[in-house]
Amino acid sequence: MAEQELPGVLILDIGGIHGVLPNIVALLQKHFRLITMKEFLENKKEMSKKIQSVFVFERRPTIDQELLESLPNLKVIANSGVGVDHLDLKMISNFGVKVTNTPHAVADTTADIGMALMLASARRLVEGCQIVISPDTKYFAVDWLGVEVTRATLGIIGMGNIGYKVAQRAKAFEMKILYHNRNQRKKEEEQAVGAHYCEKMEDLLQQSDFVMLALNLTPETCKLIGKRELGLMKPTATLINISRGAVIDQDALVEALQKKVIMAAALDVTDPEPLPRDHPLLKLNNIIITPHIGTATVQAIRMMAEEAIANMLAVLNGQPIPSEVFPK
């Protein structure tokens, strides 16, 4: 097919820290005529007609009413990543545009970060590194005792693709696995990993040594974990978040960590991202925070692009769409 016949995809500007990575560009270019935001803004009249898809990478470009109004031939917004809380699904669907995501590409890599945070927090890895590089190092391991992950109880809130991958890994650590899902019990997954279903989230919170949040952010799950929920957790427990920052009431978390209501927290996500430098969470020593790197691997980024491309092609060719996301 000649290049000019390929369907147009709007992407971020190439290059720069937030640009689309070159290997992803190469993958997209096999199927699409790529139109950067810069090109689009410089020549809106011509470009707007060509654009049939938008490739959303790291939550950009921002999809607002103005952009949708300027793209008359837009058919699909392909989000690279599973969480679509940054997209107004209802508004987009009112424009007759479909939204897709990449739930399969992100599951292993995000579960790995969940395990990494759990292990790093339990075994105080970050403090350990700091001791080693500190000029007045004292190598007294007894001053830095951690807790064991092996055979501890893990409570997973949100047994979707990612939660299940966490459970598979936890099984290898001989953990007792509890899970809570707001809507659906997952009997097959339960059996495969030997997990126990907690109909009430409260039961999971009370029994777990590690609570891992792996659920979507929706209006219903916003601030799901607040003062009351933190108060139900064991004082020796750790809260791990690989979902979205806003599922935790962060003020309540600060207080719980300051007052040792729970032992520690390990977060890959916060609200906002990044946190302001003077945020109280950054002043605590019983917390680990990473900069939303759940899917930041060479392999995952590539798989997300492949999954997004498959979604876009399916929509444009009128075929069954592998991962469509619907407004609630």
Ligand SMILES: O=CC(=O)O
């Ligand atoms: O945050 C990562 C994702 O939504 O996949």
